[in-house]
Amino acid sequence: MRKISEDICCSKVDVLVNTSYKDFLDSLQGKKAIFYSKNLSIDYKGDLNIPIEDGEKAKDVSNVLDLVKALYDNGFNRGDYVIAIGGGTVLDLVGFVSSIYMRGLNLINIPTTLLGMVDAAIGGKNGVNFGNTKNILGTFYQPSAIVIDLNFIKTLPEEEIRKGLAEVIKYGLVLDKELYDYLAMNDKKILEKDEGALEEIIYKSIKDKLTVVKEDERETKGIRVVLNFGHTIGHAIEAGSNFTIPHGYAISVGMVCEAKIAEEMGYSEEGVVEDTLWILSLYGLPITPEKLPSKYSKELALASIEKDKKIRNDEILMPFPTRIGDYKVVKVPIQTVKGFASQCL
Numbered sequence: 001m002r003k004i005s006e007d008i009c010c011s012k013v014d015v016l017v018n019t020s021y022k023d024f025l026d027s028l029q030g031k032k033a034i035f036y037s038k039n040l041s042i043d044y045k046g047d048l049n050i051p052i053e054d055g056e057k058a059k060d061v062s063n064v065l066d067l068v069k070a071l072y073d074n075g076f077n078r079g080d081y082v083i084a085i086g087g088g089t090v091l092d093l094v095g096f097v098s099s100i101y102m103r104g105l106n107l108i109n110i111p112t113t114l115l116g117m118v119d120a121a122i123g124g125k126n127g128v129n130f131g132n133t134k135n136i137l138g139t140f141y142q143p144s145a146i147v148i149d150l151n152f153i154k155t156l157p158e159e160e161i162r163k164g165l166a167e168v169i170k171y172g173l174v175l176d177k178e179l180y181d182y183l184a185m186n187d188k189k190i191l192e193k194d195e196g197a198l199e200e201i202i203y204k205s206i207k208d209k210l211t212v213v214k215e216d217e218r219e220t221k222g223i224r225v226v227l228n229f230g231h232t233i234g235h236a237i238e239a240g241s242n243f244t245i246p247h248g249y250a251i252s253v254g255m256v257c258e259a260k261i262a263e264e265m266g267y268s269e270e271g272v273v274e275d276t277l278w279i280l281s282l283y284g285l286p287i288t289p290e291k292l293p294s295k296y297s298k299e300l301a302l303a304s305i306e307k308d309k310k311i312r313n314d315e316i317l318m319p320f321p322t323r324i325g326d327y328k329v330v331k332v333p334i335q336t337v338k339g340f341a342s343q344c345l
């Protein structure tokens with residue numbers, strides 16, 4: 001077991017990597033509401049156990065009030081615990097609910113997908129979708145603990161491993177050359193779910209993400225935006241498909257497109273686009289729209305860029321890879337981004 005403890009602004013956050021979630025929950029004193037993915041067989045008995053239909057539909061705003069009602073009807077208060085067990089969609093929904101009910105009660109994240117373990121469970125961003133826009137309603141709210149139980153990986157299909165790897169590759173490309181090199185040399189082990197290799201990339205990803213979040217929890221200093229590399233175009237693809245194209249695949253194509261924009265605008269060293277294409281292909285991730293699992297409306301995708309949360313005045317704060325493991329945030333006019341996007345989408 002590896003433990004990371006961080007003070008993020010006003011919250012103490014513990015991350016336990018490779019530990020039993022049941023043992024951890026047993027150690028908590030207090031009432032527990034367990035909100036878990038319906039697709040998982042969770043036999044842990046809390047004071048309230050509610051299954052959630054996961055996938056992007058979980059992030060429909062109507063689900064927020066259903067969960068709030070369950071907490072309210074069952075007399076939960078700020079001394080009690082909300083436990084989120086599932087992939088990124090369950091974590092985003094439950095994180096939001098736990099932050100608004102009584103202005104916040106104790107949240108424990110137990111991610112069960114690779115994407116959840118390396119990204120969604122970490123950093124306190126949560127959100128639900130509204131009006132064809134991703135995560136337009138949400139808060140920043142830190143969980144007190146994140147428990148990574150690698151047993152969940154055992155039942156995870158390979159395609160879910162690949163989707164999570166898209167976010168791991170993101171860290172490699174813009175923050176961590178060592179992680180990029182590790183990914184480049186250990187593809188077989190990682191795709192075969194070798195426990196040591198998975199623990200290594202999960203640990204490195206969490207460290208990278210927390211280093212950024214600690215500096216700029218609320219994304220107000222132009223630092224946390226780096227975690228959004230590939231997401232302007234990625235979220236546009238998701239919106240254009242009515243959220244049927246999974247996040248991991250959408251941001252894979254998004255990273256290719258945004259790396260190309262960086263190169264064309266003269267912000268990246270030669271070879272960055274090739275390295276991006278190479279590493280994504282190594283893990284079988286889509287690098288062109290044709291390789292995505294379904295079609296999307298280009299018009300809806302382009303229109304959704306206008307709602308990007310990184311817009312300030314008429315410009316989007318774009319985190320561009322400058323060389324592998326490094327980035328620069330550049331203000332690009334919305335219409336310029338849309339012009340480039342129109343070529344890649």
Ligand SMILES: NC(=O)c1ccc[n+]([C@@H]2O[C@H](COP(=O)([O-])OP(=O)(O)OC[C@H]3O[C@@H](n4cnc5c(N)ncnc54)[C@H](O)[C@@H]3O)[C@@H](O)[C@H]2O)c1
Nearest residue numbers: 039055087088089090112113115119120125152155156247
């Ligand atoms: N808040 C953040 O910082 C953040 C970061 C990255 C992504 N996200 C969000 O996360 C979401 C994507 O998350 P996801 O990729 O985990 O998708 P998901 O939650 O839809 O889970 C993917 C699939 O895996 C299944 N599953 C979950 N755990 C399993 C297990 N252990 N074994 C077998 N199947 C399992 C689920 O039932 C589902 O079908 C998107 O909405 C994205 O916007 C949020």
Ligand SMILES: O=C(O)C(=O)C[C@@H](O)[C@H](O)[C@H](O)COP(=O)(O)O
Nearest residue numbers: 119123125134135224227228231309
């Ligand atoms: O934690 C962050 O900050 C991120 O941007 C991580 C992203 O991988 C994640 O998809 C996040 O949900 C995107 O947030 P948004 O602010 O673009 O909605």
Ligand SMILES: [Zn+2]
Nearest residue numbers: 167231247251
């Ligand atoms: Zn993401």
